[in-house]
Amino acid sequence: MADDEIILADLSDDELVMQMHDDLYDGLKEEIEEGVNLLISRGWTPYDTLTKALVAGMTIVGADFRDGILFVPEVLLAANAMKGGMFILKPLLIATGAPRMGKMVIGTVKGDIHDIGKNLVGMMMEGAGFEVRDLGINNSVEKYLAALEEEKPDILGMSALLTTTMPYMKVVIDTMKEKGMREDYIVLVGGAPLNEEFSKAIGADAYCRDAAVAVETAKALVLRKHNQMNA
Numbered sequence: 001m002a003d004d005e006i007i008l009a010d011l012s013d014d015e016l017v018m019q020m021h022d023d024l025y026d027g028l029k030e031e032i033e034e035g036v037n038l039l040i041s042r043g044w045t046p047y048d049t050l051t052k053a054l055v056a057g058m059t060i061v062g063a064d065f066r067d068g069i070l071f072v073p074e075v076l077l078a079a080n081a082m083k084g085g086m087f088i089l090k091p092l093l094i095a096t097g098a099p100r101m102g103k104m105v106i107g108t109v110k111g112d113i114h115d116i117g118k119n120l121v122g123m124m125m126e127g128a129g130f131e132v133r134d135l136g137i138n139n140s141v142e143k144y145l146a147a148l149e150e151e152k153p154d155i156l157g158m159s160a161l162l163t164t165t166m167p168y169m170k171v172v173i174d175t176m177k178e179k180g181m182r183e184d185y186i187v188l189v190g191g192a193p194l195n196e197e198f199s200k201a202i203g204a205d206a207y208c209r210d211a212a213v214a215v216e217t218a219k220a221l222v223l224r225k226h227n228q229m230n231a
């Protein structure tokens with residue numbers, strides 16, 4: 001072992017989280033997995049581990065990608081390392097024993113292959129007691145509609161990370177209107193380039209800034225829908 005090799009287990013919590021930000025930046029999947037396991041074994045909640053170690057680290061990656069310091073291959077490695085950590089956290093986030101809240105179909109829109117945020121939303125929704133059918137990436141309007149027919153969910157969730165793909169959400173919503181099925185579903189949208197105004201303009205029920213907001217919004221709107229149905 002080299003003298004300068006960092007032993008993650010010897011680091012304090014704060015040092016470990018900083019090191020995990022560096023390891024995520026460097027796309028070191030095994031180190032990220034070890035870091036996640038260490039934080040959990042030290043009593044960290046899965047949610048804090050996710051947000052403070054992984055999501056915060058990915059924000060740094062995002063800023064340097066934007067500024068031309070990191071390029072696609074490095075970002076892919078970082079994304080892969082993040083997925084390794086998320087894979088460990090997923091069952092822990094889900095194992096909250098939350099009562100069934102409803103069902104959601106979620107997918108990234110056509111032309112867009114970003115899926116980390118969508119996956120996080122799916123995980124958090126499952127953790128909150130929702131059944132989730134994840135359609136993956138690059139979804140056409142036909143795929144969304146087929147899944148709605150098949151699953152009969154309470155909620156349709158759409159994710160877009162590119163300014164060029166976010167308008168496709170309107171294509172999906174407009175098609176739902178044309179087919180007379182828009183009012184049957186709660187439509188939630190999210191993704192870094194979106195905002196409240198855009199969500200209103202395309203006729204979605206709500207914009208969700210992050211996964212936690214998605215869960216809170218979903219709970220509130222499903223409750224409202226059930227109350228209306230029982231009235």
Ligand code: B1M
Nearest residue numbers: 062066113114115116117157159162163190191192210211
């Ligand atoms: Co891309 N990319 N990318 N990328 N990428 C962005 C989005 C970008 C902002 C980077 C930048 O320039 N700063 C930029 C978009 C610019 C724009 O449109 N204005 C960009 C670009 C340009 C591109 C390419 C075009 C680059 C190229 O090829 N030249 C290309 C496009 C490919 C395509 O989709 N057709 C591309 C490719 C890639 C990779 C493949 C390398 C990789 C994706 C890997 C993967 O996802 N499997 C990648 C990544 C990783 C990023 C950044 C760095 C990080 C995205 C991420 O995972 N964030 C991103 C920069 C950034 O966003 N800061 C960037 C972490 C994640 C937890 O956050 O996804 O925002 P986020 O999700 C949040 C919320 O938005 C919300 O909750 C989530 C959790 O809290 N949310 C929802 C998201 N979806 C929701 C759905 C909901 C509710 C809430 O439904 C109910």
